[in-house]
């Protein structure tokens with residue numbers, strides 16, 4: 001039985017929603033990444049702050065994590081697309097964890113439903129390892145029926 005770790009970051013709850021469904025579909029440990037400092041949640045400032053943090057390739061310090069990727073051979077990364085890329089909390093995680101040789105899967109949430117650019121950037125970052133398959137979701141909190149259907153089907157292909 002492969003050990004699975006779902007590692008996710010969620011700013012506004014969409015990826016959290018997706019992660020909660022995924023966690024019910026198979027035996028896995030779940031690690032939420034929580035930056036110690038977060039952008040403002042309201043107003044346009046969040047896009048400015050968040051977008052800038054992606055452009056500047058920021059890697060925010062994260063709160064202590066319960067699980068370590070080193071103990072798992074399958075990692076599911078869950079994140080919202082930010083400025084057509086993966087968000088800074090994921091950048092920190094990728095800096096701090098060697099995913100070489102692991103089976104990597106992605107659940108990406110976005111407003112537009114197209115995570116291809118973010119996945120290309122993630123692939124460039126991973127270099128020595130590659131994403132096996134990915135699921136792209138459009139704001140799961142707004143499109144719950146779609147997410148409720150697609151996530152279990154996706155997890156089924158992993159286990």
Ligand SMILES: Cc1cc2nc3c(=O)[nH]c(=O)nc-3n(C[C@H](O)[C@H](O)[C@H](O)COP(=O)(O)O)c2cc1C
Nearest residue numbers: 010011012013014015050080081083084110111112
């Ligand atoms: C700073 C910031 C940048 C974003 N950039 C994009 C983007 O480039 N493309 C897109 O489709 N959605 C973008 N979004 C929307 C989120 O990816 C989308 O709403 C996602 O479902 C949010 O997930 P979360 O609730 O887990 O944070 C952005 C949101 C924020 C806050």
